[in-house]
Amino acid sequence: LVAWLVRSHLVMSMTAQRKDIEDPSVIHEFARQVETPERLDYLYLLTVADMRATNPKRWNSWKGSLLGQLHRSTHLALTTDIDAQTRNARQIAQNKQQALQQLRQRYVESKITTHWASLSDNYFLQNSVDGIVWQTSLLLDHAGQTTPQLHIITNDSHGGSEILIIDRDRDNLFAITTGLLDQLGLNIMHARIETAGNGITISSFVVLEEDGSAVAGEIRESEIKQRLLQRLQAPAPLAVSSSDFRSRESRHFDVETRISFSQDESKQRTIMRIVTADRPGLLAKIGLAFSKCNIRLYSAKIATIGADVDNSFFITDSNSQPLSDEIQQRLLQECVLQQIEPQE
Incomplete structure (x- = not known):
């Protein structure tokens, strides 16, 4: 066991940070490498200890949430005989059913299902039930709205703050948004974009402040919303300029791209x-x-x-x-x- 841990001590951190751990094939491959729940538990503990000891300033709640999610998904894969595709389909069906039970209390079911029909299966796999309910409610409450919607919540499961932008699909939207978030001093830990069949784009960014904490306080949230909405509501086409980038001390690193x-x-x-x-x-x-x-x-x-x-x-x-x-x-x-x- 010890020899295997030494050989494999980077596998979990690299998988969590560099691969799509919401993809069942990624979980299947990682589970194949780990082989047993016992090895998984030891590797998880070693990875957390190693990452926190090697560079404590680089450790944050986001990295902790990634490792936790990878551990839970892999443990489920190792302890059940269901193949990845079947498990994936069951998870999507379960998320839809639980979300629908909550949404039925406020909305007509046909409106819910019509909206969901424009989304991919991955959307229902990658978002939690609470996330699906929250985003669906926002879209139904503001149906027909032509201006961008912007919302910020603290996402405990992600270990950071989630910035949700609902807008029409258009050029440079990702570039403009990420540029402004950089200028606002926010570090983007994860980004997900879902373009619905009706031309609406749902963009989700998990961000942390420079000190590794979540966005906190009404003043800070208001600043972020105001700056983003001001730029997103500017006349199209959107363009990226140097003013979108944070002014930082110029440093040279001999790193080949x-x-x-x-x-x-x-x-x-x-x-x-x-x-x-x-x-x-x-x-x-x-x-x-x-x-x-x-x-x-x-x-x-x-x-x-x-x-x-x-x-x-x-x-x-x-x-x-x-x-x-x-x-x-x-x-x-x-x-x-x-x-x-x-x-x-």
């Missing part, structure tokens, strides 16, 4: 991984490259390790097809590099 692509066959998406030095407005610049290349972003995993970032983006082309062509991948890679690499 590495971009790689892999395929998520189960969800028909391409995973683009970017390892580079952290810098102001990084996510906004990447988002702008996506817009220029007509790339659809579904979710993003953000991992900051020291002065470096290791980000994974789950993307498709404008027709919701994975980027399987090497020419497509190379063009996107060149566009991203043009945006994020400093001009000499």
